[in-house]
């Protein structure tokens with residue numbers, strides 16, 4: 001089911017459009033997020049004209065998280081989703097904000113403290129590929145705009161499946177393939193020309209934003225990701241396109 | 256679920272409506288108290304044309320949550336066209352309107368009537384939350400539409416209602432980046448024109464100054 005252009009030489013992977021060694025990718029990705037952490041929220045708003053907040057809101061609706069539940073937000077970055085979940089699960093519940101990058105986590109933690117949501121909130125620095133949590137321990141996992149940065153996505157999906165309780169759900173919010181070719185073109189222009197310029201102006205870092213644009217293109221499309229989730233053991237997998245398929249949210253349940 | 260519509264657009268409209276309603280509620284403690292008494296109530300609004308399903312959930316402290324997706328069991332379910340709903344939302348005698356309309360209701364009508372009372376009293380500010388999420392162009396356009404519909408109430412014309420359905424149907428397929436780009440290019444055009452005008456004014460000023468010497 002996988003696209004031809006996602007086929008890789010053994011031992012190599014994509015860093016944006018550059019093919020790099022697997023070991024290298026992690027530190028390259030870390031470099032990107034280290035350099036954008038402090039301006040991340042601002043860039044997020046500028047890049048998507050604030051629409052990312054709608055994408056996230058709809059993802060949270062799909063989670064159907066209830067008071068008392070345990071939620072794990074992987075690649076949670078600066079904590080947008082975690083802050084919402086913290087209110088939804090209440091005092092009896094628990095939210096874990098996890099990210100591989102300490103700079104992002106720190107910005108996230110500070111922001112969450114500022115917004116008052118800390119009692120039920122924990123931060124853990126960890127890799128999505130090998131989650132340091134017990135089997136069957138979490139009601140809901142979200143990963144928003146994070147899976148495309150992970151080197152071995154199948155391994156990460158399996159790790160998430162292991163940590164979820166049976167019946168628990170995974171939501172993957174990620175850039176995907178626009179359903180309409182015209183939209184795809186406009187979007188390409190936007191992400192390859194406009195984004196790096198904005199990255200230059202706001203974060204003084206066009207390369208990082210060029211990487212973001214490229215990594216979006218290399219990410220598996222809707223059907224491919226659906227197949228990968230099924231391969232990892234998830235059932236009742238489905239996805240919703242948003243904004244014409246520029247992003248999609250995939251949902252899967254642990255059997 | 257959100258039917259065939261782009262969840263982004265439906266979410267934007269609901270988010271704006273929710274923010275507007277909750278802001279109005281803050282200014283109207285009596286209504287907020289009435290609503291708080293119904294905390295936990297789930298009202299499903301099933302619109303057939305355009306085809307959208309919306310859930311209004313009453314939260315603690317008398318706040319309202321509007322969402323295109325919910326797995327909670329609805330206490331009340333209403334089904335009808337956008338026209339039926341708008342007629343109800345703006346009716347002076349909602350009970351009579353309910354009886355005479357084609358709206359189909361399953362379950363308890365009390366939450367529906369309470370919500371109707373709320374909405375009909377409101378002069379919500381749609382603009383800020385919409386501009387916030389959709390940007391100036393789309394947000395402003397949609398806010399204008401909503402405002403007209405709610406200001407004119409009963410008198411709101413067929414055409415306005417049609418415009419709203421069209422907005423929901425058509426704009427949803429428009430990509431925000433495209434719309435944003437469009438707005439961006441327009442702004443650049445405007446800026447360019449201003450610079451041109453400024454230049455020619457400076458030139459004229461320069462000529463006048465030279466003439467005086």
Ligand SMILES: C[S@@+](CC[C@H](N)C(=O)[O-])C[C@H]1O[C@@H](n2cnc3c(N)ncnc32)[C@H](O)[C@@H]1O
Nearest residue numbers: 033075076077100101104127128144145146149
């Ligand atoms: C684009 S940000 C998304 C942040 C946040 N979820 C949001 O939607 O705003 C991607 C995040 O993924 C994190 N990340 C990258 N590779 C990761 C990995 N292997 N495991 C966990 N997090 C990772 C980065 O540090 C970064 O914070």
